[in-house]
Amino acid sequence: MFKKFEEKDSISSIQQLKSSVQKGIRAKLLEAYPKLESHIDLILPKKDSYRIAKCHDHIELLLNGAGDQVFFRHRDGPWMPTLRLLHKFPYFVTMQQVDKGAIRFVLSGANVMCPGLTSPGACMTPADKDTVVAIMAEGKEHALAVGLLTLSTQEILAKNKGIGIETYHFLxxxxWKSKPVK
Incomplete structure (x- = not known):
């Protein structure tokens, strides 16, 4: 999704959000990520002014007061954390671990296939379909990518064919390379 993303070309407009919209976004984030509640004020303070950067291909970036991209979404999909945020607060998203053979493919933007999640080096955390997940790598500390499960983990184990996680944002x-938006 962000493979050819460039700040100058991709961002079409930036809007300041009303306080009511900010409250709604905070509520949606807390509903989607309950473990985030203790740190939401560090990520998106109540008194801060958020902005939405509208980009090509119906992508929206949620910017905090400093201009850092903290969450993004495609169309009206779920808000997903950026990798920079995920590296600071790694615990609030379900993690799925891929084996060593899948690392180079994930880093080039490929979707994660089911066999990469069921092989001996991989580890799956039980989750439902359409759950936002952090894609971890065998033997690595930080997330490689952020994606959306296309099948539940039970279906992945049973089927073991096709795309298991659709990758949206990767290292x-x-x-990842973009700077804070002023």
Missing amino acids: NDGL
Whole structure:
């Protein structure tokens, strides 16, 4: 999704959000990520002014007061954390671990296939379909990518074919390389 993302070309407009919209977004984030509640004020303080950067392909970036990209979404999908935020607060998203063979493919933006999640080096945390997940790598400390489960973990174990996680944002893509938006 962010493979060819560039700040200057991709961001079409930036809007200041009303306080009522900010409250709604905070509520949606807390509903989607209950473990985030203790740190939501560090990430998105109540008194801070948030902005939405509208980008090409119906992508929206949620910016905090400093201009850092903290969450993004595609169309009206779920808000997903950026990898920078996930590296600071790694605990609030379900983690799925891929084996060593999948690392180079994930880092090039490929979706995670079911066999990469069921092989001996991989580890799956039980989750439902359409859950936002952090894609971890065998033997690595930080997340490689953020994605959305296309099948539940039970279906992945049973089927073991096809795409298991649709990758949205990965290390060294355009969003990772972008600087804070002023």
